[in-house]
Amino acid sequence: METQAHLQSCPVCKSRPHHWAVKKCGDDTYAVDRCSECGFAFVNPRPSMEFLKAHYRTSGHGVSLDPPTLESVIAGEAVDPNSTIDAKRMISTIKNLTKDRQNKSHRLLDVGAGYGFFSKEAAINDFQVIAIDLAENERQISKSISGIDPVPTTFEDLELDPSSLSVVLMSQILEHALDVEEWVCKAGQLLETGGVLAIALPNFGSLQRIILQKNDPYICPPDHLNFFTPGSLRNLLKNNGFVVEKIQHVSRIPRSTIQKRMPRMLSPLSRPLFYLVSMALRIVDFLGLGSIINVYATKV
C-alpha cells in the first residue's frame, strides 16, 4: 500500500498517540495507533488519496473479484432487510430533529450512498437528495434502488455552496475517510445553522471489540482507517462547531448467519435462538456497548 507520512498527533484531540496493534488483512499488515486521551484509534501511517481513489473506483467494498449485483443486493435485503431498517431509523430521527425548520431548505447530502437505501428513504420523506459515491458498481445499483444518480466524486472534491444543506448523512463512511477532521469541518461549512450531521459507524468501544480486540471484523484496513468511540466522535464534532443531540446503539446478528451455522437437525431452533440473541443484544445496546453507533449532531 502506498502511504503518506506517519501522523505524530491524534487527528481528534492532537495528543500524542501510542502504538496499539498490527493487523494483517489479506497480504498486507497495518499498524494501528491509539490515543489514550480521547480513545480514538487509527491506521498509521495513512494510505495516500491516490491509493484510496483507485481502491474504491469499482466497488465500495474495495477491490473485489466478484462485486455485488442489483439482483444479489435485492435478494440479500429480502432475507435480512438491515439497510432498510437502518435507513428508516436514521431518516426518521433526522426528520424529528429538523421538523421545526419550516422555512429552511430540505436538501440532504448522502455521502457514500452505497446501494441507495438511505437516499431512497430520504426521498420518500420529501428531502431533496444529492448523493455521491466513488464506486461505479455502487452508483449503478443505487440509481436503480433510489432513482437518484450519485455524483462520482470524493467528499473532498465535492463543490457545493456554503450553508446550502439541511442534512449531511455519513452512513458507514467516516471510518473510511483519510482526514476525519477535514470531513467534519467541511460538513459544517455546507450545513445551514441548525442543520444536522448524521453519522453511522462501528463503535471501537463496543463489547464485541473489547472481547475480540484487534480481531474485531470492523478493524479491516485499508477499508476502515478510523476507529471511533462515542466519546472521541463527540470530541471531534464539538471541536468543529457541532452539538451532539442523540446517540443510538445498534447491534444485530443476521438471521441468515444463525441459520447457516445451525446443524440441519437443529434448524427448527434457529428462530427462537435468533430472538434470544436479539434480546441479549438489546441489553448490550442499552449499556452503551453496541457494535454500531448512530450519532446526530446539529451545527451551532
Ligand SMILES: [Zn+2]
Ligand atoms: Zn485523541
